[in-house]
Amino acid sequence: MDAAKTTRINDLLTTVYNDILRVEERELKKSRFKDISIKEVHAIDAITMYEHKTTSQVARQLKITPGTLTTMVNHLVRKGYVVRLRSDDDRRFVRLGLTRRGRLIFRAHESFHRHMIQSFLQDMDDDQVQLIEKALLNLQAFLEYPETRTDK
Amino acid sequence: MDAAKTTRINDLLTTVYNDILRVEERELKKSRFKDISIKEVHAIDAITMYEHKTTSQVARQLKITPGTLTTMVNHLVRKGYVVRLRSDDDRRFVRLGLTRRGRLIFRAHESFHRHMIQSFLQDMDDDQVQLIEKALLNLQAFLEYPETRTDK
DNA sequence: ATCAAATAGTTTCATCATCAAAATAATAGC
DNA sequence: GCTATTATTTTGATGATGAAACTATTTGAT
Numbered sequence: 128m129d130a131a132k133t134t135r136i137n138d139l140l141t142t143v144y145n146d147i148l149r150v151e152e153r154e155l156k157k158s159r160f161k162d163i164s165i166k167e168v169h170a171i172d173a174i175t176m177y178e179h180k181t182t183s184q185v186a187r188q189l190k191i192t193p194g195t196l197t198t199m200v201n202h203l204v205r206k207g208y209v210v211r212l213r214s215d216d217d218r219r220f221v222r223l224g225l226t227r228r229g230r231l232i233f234r235a236h237e238s239f240h241r242h243m244i245q246s247f248l249q250d251m252d253d254d255q256v257q258l259i260e261k262a263l264l265n266l267q268a269f270l271e272y273p274e275t276r277t278d279k
Numbered sequence: 280m281d282a283a284k285t286t287r288i289n290d291l292l293t294t295v296y297n298d299i300l301r302v303e304e305r306e307l308k309k310s311r312f313k314d315i316s317i318k319e320v321h322a323i324d325a326i327t328m329y330e331h332k333t334t335s336q337v338a339r340q341l342k343i344t345p346g347t348l349t350t351m352v353n354h355l356v357r358k359g360y361v362v363r364l365r366s367d368d369d370r371r372f373v374r375l376g377l378t379r380r381g382r383l384i385f386r387a388h389e390s391f392h393r394h395m396i397q398s399f400l401q402d403m404d405d406d407q408v409q410l411i412e413k414a415l416l417n418l419q420a421f422l423e424y425p426e427t428r429t430d431k
Numbered sequence: 432a433t434c435a436a437a438t439a440g441t442t443t444c445a446t447c448a449t450c451a452a453a454a455t456a457a458t459a460g461c
Numbered sequence: 462g463c464t465a466t467t468a469t470t471t472t473g474a475t476g477a478t479g480a481a482a483c484t485a486t487t488t489g490a491t
Contacts, residue, residue, distance in 0.1 A: 132408055137396045139415040146422040147296065149342065166477065182440060190301065195478050197441055202476090219439045219486045244289045246421035247414050255410055256284055262399050262411055263291040269398035270298040318448065334469060347449050349470055354447095371457045371468045435490090442483070447476100454471070460464085 147243075154239065160232055162206055168236050170199050171208060176230050179212055179222035208232060299395075306391065312384055314358055320388050322351050323360055328382050331364055331374035360384060 152165045173188045174180065180188075186196040200223065203209035208229035214220035225233060248256055304317045325340045326332065332340075338348040352375065355361035360381035366372040377385060400408055 133393060133396045133400070136400065136408070136412060136415070137392050139412065139419065140396070140399075141392075143415055143418050143422065144296070144299065145342070146419070150422045164476070183438095190297070191477085192479055193440060194442075194480080199477080201441095217439090217487070221440065240289050240293075241285060243418065243421055244285045244292070247292075247418045248285070248288065249417045251410075251414070256288070258403075258407055258410060259414055260288060260291065262403070263288070263295055265401045266295050266395065266399045267291065267298070269395055270295065270302045316447075335467095343448085344450055345469060346451080346471080351448085353470095369458070369468090373469065433491090435488100437488075438486080440483105440485085443481085445479090447478080449475080449477105451474090452472085454469105456469080457467080459466075461462100 151236075151239065158235065160235070163203075163208065163232065167199060167203055167208075168232060170196070170203065171225060171229055171232050172236055174209060174223045174225060174229070176225055176233050179224050181214075181220045181222055185223060203229070303388075303391065310387070312387075315355075315360065315384065319351060319355055319360075320384060322348070322355065323377060323381055323384050324388055326361060326375045326377060326381070328377055328385050331376050333366075333372045333374055337375060355381070 148165055151168070155161070155163060155165060155168065170185070170189060173185050182196055182200070183193050186193045189196065200209055200211065204211060207226055210224045210226055212222040212224055214222055248259065251259070300317055303320070307313070307315060307317060307320065322337070322341060325337050334348055334352070335345050338345045341348065352361055352363065356363060359378055362376045362378055364374040364376055366374055400411065403411070
């Protein structure tokens with residue numbers, strides 16, 4: 128593999144990587160939702176508009192401990208984005224839902240991502256998108272199945 | 280733009296995005312460098328083996344405040360990865376350097392990234408790499424020059 | 432039916448990363 | 462020689478996080 132090329136792609140990937148969260152955070156501060164952090168937005172995103180997941184389901188998805196999610200949910204409830212719903216069938220479970228305001232954030236975040244991906248894939252045909260997808264799958268495999276790494 | 284495709288790429292990008300730091304952190308904990316966090320590795324990476332940058336240069340590069348870098352450098356000095364060198368020409372400046380141990384981390388991190396990019400670009404020819412680069416440049420433009428966004 | 436074990440969530444306590452603003456040290460410009 | 466500027470550090474606060482102890486509820490075995 129050509130070293131200069133690898134370096135160029137690495138630098139680009141690194142820059143983009145670091146920018147994503149920073150830009151999301153900055154956009155938030157400019158929006159009408161100034162009382163919320165990007166991590167909290169991601170929690171809202173995981174809670175979703177579409178079903179009422181339990182606390183541990185959401186924690187697992189976000190790959191944080193249930194304790195951490197509990198405190199995030201406390202904040203989000205206090206700020207009026209999230210509601211806790213007790214399950215009636217099994218009262219140990221807490222199900223999470225979004226308020227109207229929470230759903231607004233959910234959709235705004237969704238829209239940001241949609242626009243981001245549209246820029247990413249700008250002017251590409253199906254084959255080209257397919258190639259991008261393959262590259263991302265390669266990367267995913269590298270990250271998730273380290274035992275398959277041939278080098279290292 | 281095809282919505283299903285956009286969603287697929289978005290989900291992949293999100294997964295990969297979230298995995299990178301987690302995997303880097305996990306690899307560290309398995310390595311002989313257990314007393315260091317991934318943020319500290321990135322500071323070491325920014326300090327570099329090759330020159331002696333000042334505290335503010337490094338802080339600017341990492342996009343953190345000088346105060347934050349000062350505390351990180353305190354930790355890294357205490358743990359034996361970094362040295363502070365006072366400039367002789369202008370004694371206000373603090374120049375940063377790596378110890379032998381710091382350089383080991385620097386190279387290990389560099390190597391991780393190289394392998395990651397090699398997986399990412401696995402089996403691709405020059406044209407294909409070029410396409411990936413273009414996609415990343417699109418994304419970078421989206422993130423860094425929001426005023427050029429046509430939609431939103 | 433009872434009680435021990437398992438399960439879901441919360442609380443507590445500690446740590447890390449971070450910033451803003453005040454403080455300190457050194458230099459530059461008049 | 463002061464005063465303003467610059468580089469760094471200190472201080473005080475906050476948010477995100479995990480581990481482990483704790484509470485509430487349910488399940489399962491007897």
